[in-house]
Amino acid sequence: MKLRLLATVALFCTVAPAFAAGSSKDPGTEQMRMDRTFERLGNQFIQEGRTDGMSIAVVKDGKAHFYNFGTTTRGKVQPPTEKSVYEIGSISKIFTSLVLAHAVEEGRIGLQDDIRRYLPGDYPNLAWEGTPVRIVDLANTTSGLPDNLPNPFPQGKVDPDKAPFIALEAMKGFAPDQVYEELKAAKLGAKPGTKPQHSNLAADLLGRILEKVYGEPYEALIARYVEKPFGMASGTGRSRAADEVNGYNKRQVAMPRLYERAFLMAGGLRYSTTDMAKFLGAELAATDPAIRLSQQPVWGDTDEAATSLNWNLNKTVDGKLRLRMSGSTFGCSSYIEMYPELGYGIVLLANRPGETQNEMQELATHAMEEIWGKPPALAAFENALQAGNYQDVTRIATEVRRQHPELHxxxxxxxxxxxxxxxxxxxxxxxxxxxxxxxxxxxxxxxxxxxxxxxxxxxxxxxxxxxxxxxxxxxxxxxxxxxxxxxxxxx
Structure with missing residues (x-):
């Protein structure tokens, strides 16, 4: 079974700097290679039918570069731009976690706090043999909580093209505090802090807890701690509906937009690549303590796989730290990754859900290799594998590491x-x-x-x-x- 990202945050105290798209077109320059690579890979992505429209923002050394492909609406020539707005799905979770990092830095909440301290009523079920669900467990994907509660998704055999519309109608009928009533009967799937698993409920509860801690709605907190400091436009509400792309499933059926607050804190934010480039730039600069806290591993080992506050962390094949996350809604997919040591980050947004987020990850990986070259350790490993017909890979890896100890x-x-x-x-x-x-x-x-x-x-x-x-x-x-x-x- 193919391992997927755990569908896996920054702040300046002052206004984030503006990022201007690079303009160097001199042959042989890094900028030229970048432009050629993304233009080819992006057009190929559209031609292969992986999505109808896609927008990419790349941040390198503080400068943003934008690439757009396809159309925002099937059957029409409406190319997306860096102003086109997409639903970012679970990437919303790292925005929620950034607010959490600020709350921790301000002494309003502790990562090790039992979440029941902030919930209305009694929840003896939110502990596993005496181990409670902590605030940090909500943000590092190890809460053990169910994925969705209340669960809006229809059970049994349902036309997949209609299921999102049914789920959306169910969300509209949720009472504001219904989650707390159903939470009293919820069962943990694992001991908190031990096993990563996707949970929209965990992110929703974290957002609700932050609202209680600050006495303000989630929308105001995102604006104060993320959007305004970075110079981003609003990612909530319908104020930019005219700029939003239309989303489609893999059968090219138009999907509904997701505005319901029941999903907001876990996956309901929406931004353009202009917005996300500013976010990436601030993340890479990491000048604020809250940003640095949000990027620190709190579960696992970065040599294999780790999680910070909703960022997934690991090392590349040549040992460089990588932070990444992806998301999907009814009609959109998103993927984001950054390499602090390289001063490089990328975000890809598409109007197709599901597997598209994993395919965009592969595009990002291919682009890295084409622009900056394949790491010598990987090239040596690939050559040795081919020479040995992929037999006895353990021995081959050991031999390659003698010349390339950085092979990871x-x-x-x-x-x-x-x-x-x-x-x-x-x-x-x-x-x-x-x-x-x-x-x-x-x-x-x-x-x-x-x-x-x-x-x-x-x-x-x-x-x-x-x-x-x-x-x-x-x-x-x-x-x-x-x-x-x-x-x-x-x-």
Whole structure:
């Protein structure tokens, strides 16, 4: 099963500086390479039907560069611009977490506080064998709380083109305090602080708690601590509806815009690339203590995977720190990443939901390699893998590290690489990478699940069954493994 981002914040005390688009077109310059790369990759993205419209903002060394592709409305020639507004989905969570960081810096709240201290009523269920859900757990994805509460999404078989409209109508019917009533019966899925899992409810509760702490609505807090300091336009309400793109699902069906407050704090903000470039610039500068706090890891290990306050952190294949997050709504997708050591960040916004956020991540990765070149450690590793036909990857990695000690391989990086090979119809090569993951991370259910998929692709039924069983031993809740195992045993 392909690992995805946990669909995974800044502030100046004064007005953020303006970012002017670069204008250098001299052959051979970094700017020229950047322009050529994004123009080619962006146009290809549209031509392959991955989205109808897409806007990209790149910030490098304090300057912003903008690229726009496709159309904001199907069937019309309406190219997006850096002023076009998109729903940013779960990237909203890092905005909420930035307000939290300010509250911590101001002494209004503590990251280790039991969340029940700020909730109305009694919630003995919000603890796991004496371990309570803490404020930090709401912001680092380890709360153990359900994903959505109340849950607006229809159950059972429903036309996928109609499901978003049904969910939206359900949201409109939610009472303001309905979440608290349903929260009393909610069950934690894991011990708080131990297992990352997506939860819109966690972000919603965090926003509600911040409203209580400050005695002000969420919209006012976002304006005070994010939008006004950075010079961003408002990301709430309908004031910029005329600039909003129209969103479509993968079957090109028009999707509804998401204005309901029930989803606002978890994924309801909307911005243009002009806004997001200012946000990225402030994040990279990190001149405010609240920004720095929001970027510090509070769960996990950055050598493999970690989480700060709703940023996902890890290291690149050559050991550089990367912060990233993605999001999706009914009709839009977003992806953001930054590399503090390089002074570089990028945000991509599209009017297509779901898998598009992962595809934009791949575009960002390809752009990095084309603009600044493939890291020597990765080039050496790829050459050695090809020479050895992807066999005995553990030995190959050890040998490459003798010349390139900076080579940094994570489970997720290898996992995504393996799935790219599967899509390219190279299952034997993918198998070698998945074997490496199972050897290096023997307690990872996902490593064995992916290994089983490769064996299944190759027609090796006994090995596929054995590895799906191993994956389910490590995580009995692995639905993908259970489904494939049942299918294989029935043959």
């Amino acid at each position: 391989l994570t489970e997720q990086y290898i996992n995504l690489w393996g799935y790219r090979l599967l899509r390219e119809d190279k299952p034997k090569q993918a198998l070698g990478l998945f074997r490496y993951n199972a050897e290096q991370w023997p307690q990872s259910w996902n490593a064995f699940d992916s290994l089983a998929e490769a064996y299944e692709k190759l027609g090796d039924k006994p090995q596929a069954i054995a590895n799906y069983r191993k994956s389910l031993e490590l995580d009995p809740t692995n639905q993908n493994g259970a489904y494939h195992l049942k299918k294989l045993l029935a043959r």
